[in-house]
Amino acid sequence: MRVAVRLTPRGGRDAIDGWAVGVDGRPHLKARVSAPPVEGEANAALTALLAKRLGLAKSAVRIAAGETGRLKQIELDGVDEASLADAFGPIPGA
Template sequence: MRLAVRLTPKGGRDQIVGWARDDAGRAYLKVRVAAPPVDGAANAALIALIAKTLGRPRSAVTLAAGAGARLKMLDIEGLDEAALAAALGQP
């Protein structure tokens, strides 16, 4: 499954803020992490937080696009829509 995430680095703490929609109506998950956007630290913190929240191993969550951007695409192995909704609510 592919998940769109808008990441805020240096956000004070690691937290999933909730769902939002862009101007085109596409849903994305708003996430903040305490790590700075240096040497991939914020991306690593994002992957760890998403994996922990969804009950998946870190190796099941990969950054598919957006390594240097705020809007990122994550690929999550072994996750379906129902499990995503159960863990994070409806988009």
């Protein structure tokens, strides 16, 4: 499954701040990590955070698109909408 995530690097702590809806009407998770956006550190922190919250191996979480941008497409192996809703709350518009 793919999920959109808006990442804030150097956010002070590693946390998922819930769902939001972008100007295009599509839902995305808001996430923050304390790591800086240097040499992939923030991306690594994001994948580790998502894996931990979803109870997945780190290898089951990959950045499919948006590696250098704030808005990313994350590929999650073995996850469905119900699992996402359990971990992060109901998905807006779903």
